[in-house]
Amino acid sequence: MLDTTGTLQHVDLDNFTTEAGISLPVRIAYQAWGTYRADNVVLVEHALTGDSDAATWWEGLIGPGLALDTDRYCVVCTNALGGCKGSTGPSSERPNGFWGSQFPALSIRDLVHAEAQALSALGIEQLHAVVGGSMGGARALEWAALYPQRVHAAAVIAVSARASAWQIGIQSAQIAAIEQDPAWRGGDYYRYAAPIEGLKTARRIAHLTYRGELEIDERFGTDAQPGENPLGPYRNPNQRFAVQSYLDYQGNKLCERFDAGSYVILTEALNRHDIGRDRGGLNKALASIEVPIFVVGIDTDILYPYHQQEHISRNVGNLLGMAKVSSPVGHDAFLTETRQMDRILRRFLTLAADLPAEN
Structure with a gap:
């Protein structure tokens, strides 16, 4: 049963299998805020060194009356598989010691599949929205590609459709x-x-x-x-x-x-990120995504330059909208520019609310 008190909770999956065929028992940590309904879940995806406490690392954006309004939405955030804040990762113990070097390599798709299974175990089968920046943006994009029947709309922030050589x-x-x-x-x-x-x-x-x-x-x-x-x-x-x-x-x-x-x-896992892998190539894979996608970029981003978000917007099959964060801060602006992100997320959720019930 989903706990929405904001406290750290766990879901145990007895047998999860990675894309590469490695099976292992995993635990996925999560936190949730708001009142759950079948049609009001907003899944927030954290960046590389983030965790499930989105109300802290996205302070000012999650809570009553804020952009991710917990009076209206049930906001859920998991700790990614492979992490170290409650989910199974290399530092997790097992009967004969720590996982360490025996922990399997992961793809972004593995992170999404594990998360999807954990949400199903909690009784969550439909997501009103998936929102994520950086590695979280890669997960949001893969959610739209892997589980279109479960996602109403997705906001993909400060990420590319695949890892560049740089x-x-x-x-x-x-x-x-x-x-x-x-x-x-x-x-x-x-x-x-x-x-x-x-x-x-x-x-x-x-x-x-x-x-x-x-x-x-x-x-x-x-x-x-x-x-x-x-x-x-x-x-x-x-x-x-x-x-x-x-x-x-x-x-x-x-x-x-x-x-x-x-x-x-x-x-x-970020190095392995490629939405086009085994899907006929990058642009074909983007074009096949039916979930409405809202794309957000940052004008001074060195890690994921704005042209990479423009590429997603030009090629994705169902573009809901696009926004640019203007900031000297660079890639981290999606975490620091609260006022701009508030406006952008409100616009995204307004557009998502106007979509028909079925994509």
Whole structure:
């Protein structure tokens, strides 16, 4: 039975099989807010290092009277399979220890299939809307392709229809940073110290793609970190520019809340993202999607440039609408530009409400 109190809950699936044919028991964590009806569920999909607590990481957008109005909708958010916030992932225990290196590789489709099975176990078969940004946007797009009979409309935010070579390259560098940390131990480090230096480096690389170049330069420029001197006669890693200190802070903060094994698994899933795989190619797959799609891009996004959302909008079979977030922040603007996202999500849900009951 669905719990809508906002507390962390779990659904156990005795036998889930990945696309590649690996079967395992999995647990999917979720949180939900509002009063459930069969026709009012809005599924929110988190980004790479997000979790099921969407009311926190999308603060200002979920709650009574807000864009995702919990007086009107039942908002549900799961923690992705492979994650580390309640769902089964590499850090999860099993009878003979931790999953670690024995945890299977996942695709975005695997994440969606596991989530769909968990929702079915909760009695949720119809979704009024699926909304997600970044990795969550990839999941929202796959929901529309995999389960058109269950999805009324989808908002796909700040993502591409497939991983580009640049995205695979930058994300593979992050994976390499973790795997080259001696503490990684081939992924079987859970009884030992975690590979935090590798995870910090991965986060530094990633964070530069999450923020806009203009924002970073305007905030830090070539300033030294207060009390430090990066212009001394010899290079000293303890004497930093302000931007270095900022990236160090971001790396340390992630290590406090996220698992390196989950970071590798979910980043690899993003590398495998391709809506056209086994569907006749990219544009054919997009054209075949019957679910109404609302596309959102960010004008300064380095990681998923706006032209990639334009490509989705030009080729998707049923375009509901398109919106652009204007912000110096870059990719993370879908998380930080609350006022713009409020307006965009309200527009999306208004358009979705006007759709006929059956797509």
